[in-house]
């Protein structure tokens with residue numbers, strides 16, 4: 001018997017991820033309060049939240065499909081479609097814009113050979129804009145999952161791409177906390 005939870009659509013979460021969701025659901029007075037950290041569990045494992053993942057959270061957290069979907073679609077870090085391995089989000093709000101986010105995006109577009117909003121043919125990179133990432137004094141800022149890179153120059157962006165192509169996520173300036 002499989003050690004993973006799977007359905008006919010191929011949805012699969014590891015036992016460890018399922019255990020984390022159960023633990024999070026038990027952590028708060030109301031299960032629904034665990035929705036965002038549980039979404040992160042699925043995002044961390046799959047890189048997106050498929051419909052079966054929504055079904056799972058509806059069952060585990062006693063929330064509606066509408067509630068899960070509105071949270072996924074409101075926050076840009078949650079995704080309801082399959083993603084590239086590395087999604088690079090460059091802040092395009094005013095402070096980062098003043099500090100050079102537009103030339104940075106142009107540089108990344110050239111280096112990756114894709115326009116903003118595009119994905120490389122090998123599925124490795126996706127390039128996007130992002131609203132304020134909360135580090136306005138450190139612009140331009142680039143977010144990669146839980147990692148935030150600050151004062152990103154074209155040279156720093158090149159080093160980041162080189163490292164990611166080798167499968168290494170470089171040390172970020174700021175990492176968001178996990179949910180454990």
Ligand code: FES
Pocket residue numbers: 091092093094095096097131132133134135136137139141
């Ligand atoms: S404007 Fe870019 S982090 Fe706030």
